[in-house]
Amino acid sequence: MGEPIERKLPECWGHRGASARFPENTMASFEAAIRDGVDGIESDVHVSKDGVVVMFHDPTLDRTTNFKGAIKDCNWYGVDGMEHARTKKEPQQSIPTLIETLALLMLPENIHIHLNADIKAMNDPDKLFTLMHTAISAYPQWETLLAPRILLGIWHPRFIQPAKDILPYCRRSCISFSLWLARKYLWDDFDCLSIWMNALMTREGERFRADVKKAGKKLMVFTVNEPNYLAEVVRWNVDAIITDKPNQWLELRSTLQKNYEGTMLKYSSRIFLYTTLTLWTPFVWSIQRLFEYFLRKWAGPFVAPFSIRA
Numbered sequence: 001m002g003e004p005i006e007r008k009l010p011e012c013w014g015h016r017g018a019s020a021r022f023p024e025n026t027m028a029s030f031e032a033a034i035r036d037g038v039d040g041i042e043s044d045v046h047v048s049k050d051g052v053v054v055m056f057h058d059p060t061l062d063r064t065t066n067f068k069g070a071i072k073d074c075n076w077y078g079v080d081g082m083e084h085a086r087t088k089k090e091p092q093q094s095i096p097t098l099i100e101t102l103a104l105l106m107l108p109e110n111i112h113i114h115l116n117a118d119i120k121a122m123n124d125p126d127k128l129f130t131l132m133h134t135a136i137s138a139y140p141q142w143e144t145l146l147a148p149r150i151l152l153g154i155w156h157p158r159f160i161q162p163a164k165d166i167l168p169y170c171r172r173s174c175i176s177f178s179l180w181l182a183r184k185y186l187w188d189d190f191d192c193l194s195i196w197m198n199a200l201m202t203r204e205g206e207r208f209r210a211d212v213k214k215a216g217k218k219l220m221v222f223t224v225n226e227p228n229y230l231a232e233v234v235r236w237n238v239d240a241i242i243t244d245k246p247n248q249w250l251e252l253r254s255t256l257q258k259n260y261e262g263t264m265l266k267y268s269s270r271i272f273l274y275t276t277l278t279l280w281t282p283f284v285w286s287i288q289r290l291f292e293y294f295l296r297k298w299a300g301p302f303v304a305p306f307s308i309r310a
Contacts, residue, residue, distance in 0.1 A: 011239060012253065014246040016029060020225070021245075040240075042115075042153075047123055047128050047131060050075040119154050119159055132166075151192065152172045153173045153174075183208070183211075185305075200236070220242055223242055224242065
């Protein structure tokens with residue numbers, strides 16, 4: 001018998017860290033994902049009223065912390081500042097800043113970890129990217145040790161040119177629920193696309209996956225948590241899986257590396273593709289249209305980016 005075939009399996013990126021086990025977008029969550037053995041962590045960025053970049057998903061504090069209000073209207077520092085906010089989910093954690101997160105990445109034992117910074121469309125791109133540049137460039141040898149590990153996740157075309165101007169050294173990834181939007185407005189300026197798993201399960205998603213591969217682009221898939229879904233995404237030969245449960249994907253990936261055919265046989269039934277409502281094309285189409293509506297509301301109409309900004 002010959003040597004087992006070596007397969008390149010998708011990278012593991014922790015969605016908001018190890019968010020199934022720890023409060024999302026917290027140092028505890030990031031550290032747990034790193035301990036699990038992830039290739040990268042995915043997090044979200046917003047800017048406070050007094051100009052601090054924080055790692056937080058929602059535009060408001062209400063859902064996950066004991067504070068209320070929009071992040072853009074709240075100060076970080078002060079008696080009532082967000083620095084004192086704590087998560088509702090145990091163990092209670094503070095909100096990390098970008099500076100704290102970069103410090104974690106720059107620890108010698110974490111120098112291999114990448115950061116996918118999800119650039120939320122409610123932000124002012126010039127202000128956010130300028131603050132990010134200040135934080136990144138504060139480190140010695142940042143151009144070689146830190147910048148290449150940062151991936152800017154961009155949802156809206158108006159963020160493309162500011163990213164090129166202010167953070168030209170960062171790689172960029174298109175993030176989208178909408179295949180139409182990714183194709184029409186976010187295709188040419190990205191060599192990596194991060195796409196909602198459900199959209200890629202459809203017939204149009206199958207064509208999209210083929211076109212990504214044909215174009216030589218990288219494909220990341222979010223957010224993949226169930227074993228059957230993980231196995232299905234592995235069949236697509238994607239480059240990275242973003243998951244709330246990085247320990248689960250890493251365990252399955254290890255098993256696949258040892259016995260690919262035998263492990264995939266356990267997931268040979270694909271009936272879930274036809275029996276799961278959230279994978280049906282009408283549901284996916286509805287979510288995509290809703291996403292496009294809110295993205296326009298938050299960041300303005302979709303226009304192709306100009307090569308030179310006004």
